[in-house]
Amino acid sequence: MHMTFDFSSVARAGLPAPAQRFGGHPPYNFVGGNNAEEMVPVDALRAAADRVLAREGASLGMYNLHSGPQGHLPLREWLSGKLKRYAGMDCPADDIMLTSGSLQAMDLINEVLLAPGDTVLIEAANYGGVFPRLARRQATVVPIAVDGEGMRMDALEDALKRLAANGVRPKCIYTIPTVQNPTGTILPLDRRERMMELAREYDTAVFEDECYADLVWSGERPPALAAMDPDGRVVHIGTFSKTIAPALRVGYIAAPWSMMSRILSVKHDAGSGALEQMVLAEYLPDHFDAHLMAMNAHLEDKLDNLIAALDENFGTSVHYTKPPGGIFLWVRMPDGVDTDRLTAVAGQAGIAVNPGSEWSLEDDRTRWIRICFANPPKDAITEGVAKLAEVCHAEFGVPEVSANRRL
Amino acid sequence: MHMTFDFSSVARAGLPAPAQRFGGHPPYNFVGGNNAEEMVPVDALRAAADRVLAREGASLGMYNLHSGPQGHLPLREWLSGKLKRYAGMDCPADDIMLTSGSLQAMDLINEVLLAPGDTVLIEAANYGGVFPRLARRQATVVPIAVDGEGMRMDALEDALKRLAANGVRPKCIYTIPTVQNPTGTILPLDRRERMMELAREYDTAVFEDECYADLVWSGERPPALAAMDPDGRVVHIGTFSKTIAPALRVGYIAAPWSMMSRILSVKHDAGSGALEQMVLAEYLPDHFDAHLMAMNAHLEDKLDNLIAALDENFGTSVHYTKPPGGIFLWVRMPDGVDTDRLTAVAGQAGIAVNPGSEWSLEDDRTRWIRICFANPPKDAITEGVAKLAEVCHAEFGVPEVSANRRL
Numbered sequence: 001m002h003m004t005f006d007f008s009s010v011a012r013a014g015l016p017a018p019a020q021r022f023g024g025h026p027p028y029n030f031v032g033g034n035n036a037e038e039m040v041p042v043d044a045l046r047a048a049a050d051r052v053l054a055r056e057g058a059s060l061g062m063y064n065l066h067s068g069p070q071g072h073l074p075l076r077e078w079l080s081g082k083l084k085r086y087a088g089m090d091c092p093a094d095d096i097m098l099t100s101g102s103l104q105a106m107d108l109i110n111e112v113l114l115a116p117g118d119t120v121l122i123e124a125a126n127y128g129g130v131f132p133r134l135a136r137r138q139a140t141v142v143p144i145a146v147d148g149e150g151m152r153m154d155a156l157e158d159a160l161k162r163l164a165a166n167g168v169r170p171k172c173i174y175t176i177p178t179v180q181n182p183t184g185t186i187l188p189l190d191r192r193e194r195m196m197e198l199a200r201e202y203d204t205a206v207f208e209d210e211c212y213a214d215l216v217w218s219g220e221r222p223p224a225l226a227a228m229d230p231d232g233r234v235v236h237i238g239t240f241s242k243t244i245a246p247a248l249r250v251g252y253i254a255a256p257w258s259m260m261s262r263i264l265s266v267k268h269d270a271g272s273g274a275l276e277q278m279v280l281a282e283y284l285p286d287h288f289d290a291h292l293m294a295m296n297a298h299l300e301d302k303l304d305n306l307i308a309a310l311d312e313n314f315g316t317s318v319h320y321t322k323p324p325g326g327i328f329l330w331v332r333m334p335d336g337v338d339t340d341r342l343t344a345v346a347g348q349a350g351i352a353v354n355p356g357s358e359w360s361l362e363d364d365r366t367r368w369i370r371i372c373f374a375n376p377p378k379d380a381i382t383e384g385v386a387k388l389a390e391v392c393h394a395e396f397g398v399p400e401v402s403a404n405r406r407l
Numbered sequence: 408m409h410m411t412f413d414f415s416s417v418a419r420a421g422l423p424a425p426a427q428r429f430g431g432h433p434p435y436n437f438v439g440g441n442n443a444e445e446m447v448p449v450d451a452l453r454a455a456a457d458r459v460l461a462r463e464g465a466s467l468g469m470y471n472l473h474s475g476p477q478g479h480l481p482l483r484e485w486l487s488g489k490l491k492r493y494a495g496m497d498c499p500a501d502d503i504m505l506t507s508g509s510l511q512a513m514d515l516i517n518e519v520l521l522a523p524g525d526t527v528l529i530e531a532a533n534y535g536g537v538f539p540r541l542a543r544r545q546a547t548v549v550p551i552a553v554d555g556e557g558m559r560m561d562a563l564e565d566a567l568k569r570l571a572a573n574g575v576r577p578k579c580i581y582t583i584p585t586v587q588n589p590t591g592t593i594l595p596l597d598r599r600e601r602m603m604e605l606a607r608e609y610d611t612a613v614f615e616d617e618c619y620a621d622l623v624w625s626g627e628r629p630p631a632l633a634a635m636d637p638d639g640r641v642v643h644i645g646t647f648s649k650t651i652a653p654a655l656r657v658g659y660i661a662a663p664w665s666m667m668s669r670i671l672s673v674k675h676d677a678g679s680g681a682l683e684q685m686v687l688a689e690y691l692p693d694h695f696d697a698h699l700m701a702m703n704a705h706l707e708d709k710l711d712n713l714i715a716a717l718d719e720n721f722g723t724s725v726h727y728t729k730p731p732g733g734i735f736l737w738v739r740m741p742d743g744v745d746t747d748r749l750t751a752v753a754g755q756a757g758i759a760v761n762p763g764s765e766w767s768l769e770d771d772r773t774r775w776i777r778i779c780f781a782n783p784p785k786d787a788i789t790e791g792v793a794k795l796a797e798v799c800h801a802e803f804g805v806p807e808v809s810a811n812r813r814l
Binding site: 040069204269 | 423642
């Protein structure tokens with residue numbers, strides 16, 4: 001006879017609630033940064049893996065291969081050129097660190113910058129993973145209003161002025177300027193220039209998150225903030241999760257040495273996964289540009305499919321702006337719909353969407369949902385949106401008409 | 408004209424010193440858990456990568472493939488069987504989580520257990536990465552003396568008794584029972600039974616780190632503590648870094664759900680690298696046992712080479728016990744040698760070894776060095792030890808005789 005030990009008795013105070021067992025993905029899965037599985041470039045990755053393992057596989061016996069703690073040098077060198085071509089950045093391989101996804105990048109940067117009580121300015125509608133991360137570091141979050149062109153510079157200036165008047169120097173402006181999450185906007189060049197002016201005037205750092213920046217349908221985008229930064233006050237992150245495959249977990253940080261040397265001092269993981277780094281370094285030079293064009297065409301087609309399904313099933317009762325890129329659509333639901341409740345009942349019906357309350361601090365956040373469209377097959381998008389309309393009608397009486405049927 | 412921004416002005420207080428630029432590995436590199444590059448099973452990994460990518464590569468489009476946050480299910484299923492065969496554990500795949508190396512496993516477990524001031528008992532000579540990790544969590548560390556059979560149970564009992572008398576319930580006993588780092592000892596069965604009795608008597612958890620446990624020359628080892636744990640008080644970690652390749656960054660945690668559900672709640676990285684998990688799941692079933700036997704024979708041969716070099720160059724002035732497994736030798740240097748100074752001067756001569764002061768809390772720690780022998784080629788081991796003897800003689804006058812020459 002024995003007593004079962006309960007680890008709760010030794011767990012520290014203040015932990016999040018224990019997790020639930022993973023129960024599989026719902027049939028209509030419109031959440032998460034998952035990508036189009038049909039677009040993973042499997043054959044080219046196979047060929048790259050085979051070549052690079054044959055040539056360099058033995059180096060897996062060394063932590064970080066032979067490149068040191070910033071990660072596989074050939075991949076950093078390719079990135080240096082890519083950041084120049086795509087984002088206008090002059091960033092040598094020595095100022096790049098490879099990370100386990102851009103989430104590790106974000107965690108490392110926050111760990112360097114943020115002590116409890118430190119202030120961060122962020123877009124008021126934001127990536128849902130940002131809010132708990134900043135809460136865990138006990139940061140003071142100042143939300144800045146967004147509009148159809150991203151962060152509003154008048155609101156940013158007001159906030160910086162007010163903070164300065166109170167003697168507060170914020171640690172950074174955290175921004176997703178290119179394909180903002182969840183609104184999908186691209187910050188225009190004049191706002192980028194203004195943001196950098198304000199960062200200089202108030203002497204704060206800029207934390208630029210470009211995790212979606214390659215997914216722009218037109219292929220045209222303004223230069224990165226890190227390309228408009230003669231002072232070296234921008235720390236810039238990106239990822240291959242959205243362009244190649246999220247499960248690879250390869251992201252990166254581009255930062256001047258005064259920041260990189262600090263980030264290195266808090267990275268204690270003996271390096272991020274090197275097999276992916278090797279395979280990507282082999283795959284990317286010959287394939288990235290063409291793959292990205294095909295990926296963007298494919299994603300825009302899925303987005304158009306989603307929009308057609310929304311129009312058919314919700315008509316004019318919902319509002320959205322077709323984004324210029326990305327993998328998600330930010331949708332304002334009909335009057336009278338509470339999206340926390342909608343998300344809950346939709347979840348019971350096998351439809352997962354993100355409620356606005358987890359992705360925004362704006363006053364009207366419980367009117368919004370985020371719908372991720374990259375992963376579900378097109379017929380699942382069509383069916384899922386129709387079912388969402390049924391669920392929404394049953395719970396809230398709207399929409400009244402769906403697919404030309406009264407509900 | 409512009410001023411360069413200094414991120415030090417926004418970095419939080421209390422950070423470690425900024426890192427130095429990576430300058431490459433020294434010619435005689437006897438530090439780090441790097442493995443024998445010539446033993447990375449490149450061809451079998453190539454074949455596994457090709458097969459599994461062809462069959463399942465598209466699933467890289469999903470975070471965590473389709474297996475949820477504990478990681479790739481086929482690898483967890485193989486591990487479940489492996490832990491039974493090698494360590495006597497009954498651990499279903501549902502109680503296993505894949506991590507980014509065993510370091511992430513360690514960090515997650517410490518994050519669940521340790522608030523500032525919490526008490527942890529550890530072997531007094533220990534993995535060098537443990538001390539800063541426990542310091543960052545502001546834990547109270549109680550070192551327990553070790554001998555030629557690992558942690559001393561009389562010392563453990565004394566410590567637990569003393570803590571209980573002071574009203575302190577430690578959070579856990581952290582132990583590396585099988586191929587202890589740095590001493591290389593294997594805790595015998597009777598001590599394992601006694602440790603579990605004491606853990607039960609004082610109602611504390613046991614954190615078992617088996618990262619080196621597969622590297623036993625004889626192939627024979629006692630069961631894991633997690634196999635002697637009817638209460639479910641052991642959280643167990645391991646890795647493929649030592650058996651396959653460290654740069655893969657694949658480790659794992661085996662833990663009952665009362666612990667696993669807590670660990671999941673603090674793992675915010677959207678999953679560990681999945682390509683390695685897929686490739687390992689494909690490679691291991693057909694190859695692991697034979698590869699491990701070959702790896703152990705190879706490592707023991709390198710160890711014998713190191714020992715021959717030590718005997719030739721240091722004679723009886725150094726003391727060590729040939730370990731039954733692992734990748735390091737723990738060596739007591741001659742009288743009068745301060746290993747902090749030795750390590751510094753050896754480093755200038757291109758020879759890297761670990762000073763005892765970073766790997767032990769024992770009183771005589773500055774007499775010891777740790778020499779990792781898995782990565783350097785055999786001739787580099789021979790040359791490096793001869794050079795170390797020269798450096799040691801130049802600095803301390805000992806050894807007096809090296810390779811039959813008076814120094």
